[in-house]
Amino acid sequence: MKAPLAPPVAPKMSPHPISSEIEVRIRKRFPHPEGSFLLNVHFRALAGFTILFGASGAGKTTLLDCIAGLTDPDDGRIVVGGEDLYDAEKKLSVAAWKRNIGYVHQELALFPHLTAEENVEYGLRKLSDAERKNRGREMLDAFRIAHLRERRPAQISGGERQRVALARALVTEPRALLLDEPLSALDRPTKSSLVDDLRKWNQNHRVPILFVTHNGEEVFALGDEVIMLEAGKIVAQGLPHDVMRAPRLETVANLAGFENIFDATVVALHEARGTMTCHLRGGTVELETPLVRAEIGSMLQVGIQAGDLLLATEEPHGLSARNILPGTIRRLIQRDVMIAAIVECGGTDFEVHLTLAARDALQLKPGKAVWVVVKTHSCHLMEVSGA
Amino acid sequence: MNWEAFWLTVRLAAIVSTLLVAIGIPIAYWITYSRWRWKFLVEAAVALPIVLPPTVLGFYVLVALGSRSPLGRWWESLTGHTLAFTFEGLVVGSLLYSLPFAVQPFAAAFGAVDRTLLQASASLGQSPLQTFRRIVLPLSKAGLITGFALSFAHTLGEFGVVLMVGGNIPGVTRTLSIDIYDQVETANYSSANQTALFLLVVSFFILSIVFGLNRYGLTRRNWAVSPWR
Numbered sequence: 002m003k004a005p006l007a008p009p010v011a012p013k014m015s016p017h018p019i020s021s022e023i024e025v026r027i028r029k030r031f032p033h034p035e036g037s038f039l040l041n042v043h044f045r046a047l048a049g050f051t052i053l054f055g056a057s058g059a060g061k062t063t064l065l066d067c068i069a070g071l072t073d074p075d076d077g078r079i080v081v082g083g084e085d086l087y088d089a090e091k092k093l094s095v096a097a098w099k100r101n102i103g104y105v106h107q108e109l110a111l112f113p114h115l116t117a118e119e120n121v122e123y124g125l126r127k128l129s130d131a132e133r134k135n136r137g138r139e140m141l142d143a144f145r146i147a148h149l150r151e152r153r154p155a156q157i158s159g160g161e162r163q164r165v166a167l168a169r170a171l172v173t174e175p176r177a178l179l180l181d182e183p184l185s186a187l188d189r190p191t192k193s194s195l196v197d198d199l200r201k202w203n204q205n206h207r208v209p210i211l212f213v214t215h216n217g218e219e220v221f222a223l224g225d226e227v228i229m230l231e232a233g234k235i236v237a238q239g240l241p242h243d244v245m246r247a248p249r250l251e252t253v254a255n256l257a258g259f260e261n262i263f264d265a266t267v268v269a270l271h272e273a274r275g276t277m278t279c280h281l282r283g284g285t286v287e288l289e290t291p292l293v294r295a296e297i298g299s300m301l302q303v304g305i306q307a308g309d310l311l312l313a314t315e316e317p318h319g320l321s322a323r324n325i326l327p328g329t330i331r332r333l334i335q336r337d338v339m340i341a342a343i344v345e346c347g348g349t350d351f352e353v354h355l356t357l358a359a360r361d362a363l364q365l366k367p368g369k370a371v372w373v374v375v376k377t378h379s380c381h382l383m384e385v386s387g388a
Numbered sequence: 389m390n391w392e393a394f395w396l397t398v399r400l401a402a403i404v405s406t407l408l409v410a411i412g413i414p415i416a417y418w419i420t421y422s423r424w425r426w427k428f429l430v431e432a433a434v435a436l437p438i439v440l441p442p443t444v445l446g447f448y449v450l451v452a453l454g455s456r457s458p459l460g461r462w463w464e465s466l467t468g469h470t471l472a473f474t475f476e477g478l479v480v481g482s483l484l485y486s487l488p489f490a491v492q493p494f495a496a497a498f499g500a501v502d503r504t505l506l507q508a509s510a511s512l513g514q515s516p517l518q519t520f521r522r523i524v525l526p527l528s529k530a531g532l533i534t535g536f537a538l539s540f541a542h543t544l545g546e547f548g549v550v551l552m553v554g555g556n557i558p559g560v561t562r563t564l565s566i567d568i569y570d571q572v573e574t575a576n577y578s579s580a581n582q583t584a585l586f587l588l589v590v591s592f593f594i595l596s597i598v599f600g601l602n603r604y605g606l607t608r609r610n611w612a613v614s615p616w617r
Contacts, residue, residue: 096511098519110508114526122524124512173512307544 003098021082022047022177023209027074031063031233039232040064040074046177048227050200052241054220056229058307061213062107064230065179068211069104070097072351081209082176103175105127107182109166111154115139117152117165124173140172144198167195169200178210184219196223259304259381260341260352266297276377279303284348290380291322302383307354311374312342314363324375326351330367334362340365389582392559393567396543404482405540408490411483412535416494417520435488442485442548449481449553466475473555478563481553486539487545493538494574498524512531528616534598541594 026043040060053061070086071220073094081102086095100372111120122137133278141147144164149157154165163183170178184192203210214220220227220241226242229237237244265279270292277292290303296378317325328346335341342354342365349375355365365371392554397437419431437445453471454460463471471477501524525532546564554561556570564583 069507069511071510097507098513098515102510102511104511105510106508108504110502110504112505112508112523123509124514126514126518166525169512253461 013278015130021208023068023177023240024080024213025064025068025077027064027067027070027077027079027087029063029067029076030075031060035376038233040067042230042233042235042240044228044235046209046211046228048295049211050210050212050223052218052220052223052224052225052227053211053213053230054215054227056215057362058232059215059230060233061215061230062181063135065104065181065211065213068177069102069179070095071102071104085214099175101120101168101173102137104181105166105170105178105180107185109154109162111162111169113167116151117146117155117157117161117269121168121172123169136172140168143202144168154259159186160188160195162192163187163195164198167199172313174206175208177208179213181213182215183212185216188243192219192225193222210360222289243344245264245369260307261305261310262302263303263305263349265301267301270297279380281349284346286326286347286349288375288380290382291378304381304383305351305379307341307352309376309379310351310353312355312363312365313345313372313374314365314369316372317374320374322374322376324373324377326373326375327369328373330369330371332367333365342372346373389579389586390562390564390567393564393583395406396475396561397563397565400478400504401483401543403479403539404486404543405490405536406538407479407483408486409532409536410458412487412490412494413525413532415487416491416498419491419495420498421516427595434491437485438488442546443601445485446481446549446552449477449549450485453477453480453553472553473557473561475554475560478550481549482543483548486542489538489542490535492515493531494528497528497534500531501527514547530602533601535596537598538540541591545591 008279023046024044025046027040029040030037030108031040037199038060040063042060042064053064055061063072067074068081073088074089076089078089081100084095085091085093086100086102087093115123118137118141121140122133125133125136128136138147146161146168148307149161149165154162157165157216163186167180167183175183177290184195187195199210212222212223212225224241227237227239227241228235229244264282265288266282267277268280268287269278271277271289272292275292276289278287279290280287281303286287288303293301311322316327328344328351330342331345332343333340333349334343338357340357340360342353342355343362344351344353353373358363415417415434419427419434432448450472451457451458455464455470458506460470471480505523505527506519508517509523514522545565546563547569550561550563550566551569554563556562556566562570564587568580568583568587571583
């Protein structure tokens with residue numbers, strides 16, 4: 002019998018010590034309910050999180066499928082960790098199962114006939130039984146799902162399934178990780194603990210993680226580099242505050258979580274204090290907003306996030322906010338642990354977000370007179386799309 | 389009841405349905421995953437025995453097995469006798485005769501496995517063949533059992549092909565259905581009735597198991613929560 006070779010002494014480190022990076026430059030025409038359209042992107046993603054943000058149908062999943070090798074682009078090149086995985090010129094396309102790229106599908110795709118542990122060990126077929134068990138156990142512990150070891154996917158909760166799917170992908174030590182809306186089904190505390198565990202794992206592994214979402218809130222919570230996709234094209238790239246807070250188009254603003262979007266006309270410029278006054282169309286409200294390059298009489302759109310608005314039951318005094326608008330509560334809508342109050346001020350409806358506690362403390366109910374407080378810098382200005 | 393014919397029939401059905409699992413899985417795999425544009429022709433050919441008169445199928449099998457065909461000559465040079473009118477010949481004829489009853493449930497089960505599972509398996513580094521063995525086959529258990537049971541039951545009851553290929557040699561090629569025919573020929577109605585009733589009950593029993601399994605035990609939806617594997 003041959004004595005097994007002593008394993009090389011290696012510290013705990015990634016098998017790809019030189020941090021891998023993804024470079025994608027592809028074109029692919031893909032079908033879409035509103036006629037086929039072209040995915041045409043070029044970007045790099047370094048080790049760490051990169052968020053792919055865009056509405057459904059913007060091409061996010063197709064992009065991930067191309068990187069994972071589940072489908073081929075029409076043209077271009079995909080390089081991961083220095084290795085060509087796809088190159089149209091060389092007619093090269095590495096098979097999906099040889100790419101060593103972790104992909105957590107939106108629907109998780111856990112194997113229903115295997116237990117959580119067997120799912121996690123699935124990609125470790127080449128290891129010895131003992132080593133496979135070890136690695137599997139480590140991963141189950143790291144993602145805090147050891148107690149689910151014997152259970153089938155149908156017997157565990159959504160959040161736990163998400164953890165099993167992540168653990169299953171990570172245990173194979175992929176050189177890049179693709180996550181397609183991995184948090185969409187989770188509540189907020191579950192989300193952040195999962196992201197924390199993922200970050201912890203990636204501190205040792207340093208691989209690029211492409212994280213797809215259509216949820217603007219998630220983008221801010223993650224706080225990493227964002228690539229904004231619209232109809233198959235990259236329309237912005239940078240940190241969330243740069244990309245998301247200064248939307249150029251209303252469609253993008255909608256996605257970024259602007260519940261209040263109004264058509265407005267510029268009625269006065271106050272260059273000395275860096276503001277201007279905008280009249281909201283369809284009502285009597287005038288808002289003081291940041292000054293932008295605009296002329297009196299020009300048309301704009303004003304976007305305000307519902308969470309940036311304050312509500313008072315008595316007329317506030319001594320506030321720094323420039324806009325204090327009297328109004329009436331029309332409706333209160335409960336959304337999970339939050340209240341959306343629809344307040345009519347001078348013919349314009351504002352959506353204001355409050356906590357349940359605030360609703361009770363202020364004894365808010367429809368018909369009650371309130372004041373909406375809008376800080377100048379909570380008003381975001383956008384060109385009128387198509388203008 | 390003619391016990392000699394009974395055991396011959398059971399032996400034939402068991403051998404044929406077992407071989408069909410081995411032969412049917414690769415064919416069903418190909419039918420499920422091939423993107424060849426003329427695939428439908430192969431599918432039609434596999435399904436032919438469902439609609440073809442058994443005498444037509446039996447006739448061509450007989451010709452193919454005879455000493456004038458290459459296959460027949462090859463077998464003869466190997467064993468010293470032709471396949472026609474032997475038990476082995478009966479097995480070959482029955483394999484063709486029951487092929488669609490195995491392949492179609494197999495292919496339907498393979499095709500019903502969620503594609504995202506196959507993609508997940510690929511992204512975990514498993515080749516298509518490994519994925520087939522570790523994901524598709526286990527999740528197709530109901531279809532595999534159905535195909536096995538249907539081809540077993542179908543072979544139990546075959547008549548035309550047996551008569552054409554095997555003739556009516558007691559202990560060699562006389563199956564239960566041929567035996568019934570014999571009994572009726574000799575006006576032995578009560579004995580024929582006994583055997584016929586037996587075949588009826590057994591066939592019904594096998595089909596009940598198949599439908600029962602598909603209904604209550606082995607459907608994919610129930611699969612994940614069933615307490616056993």
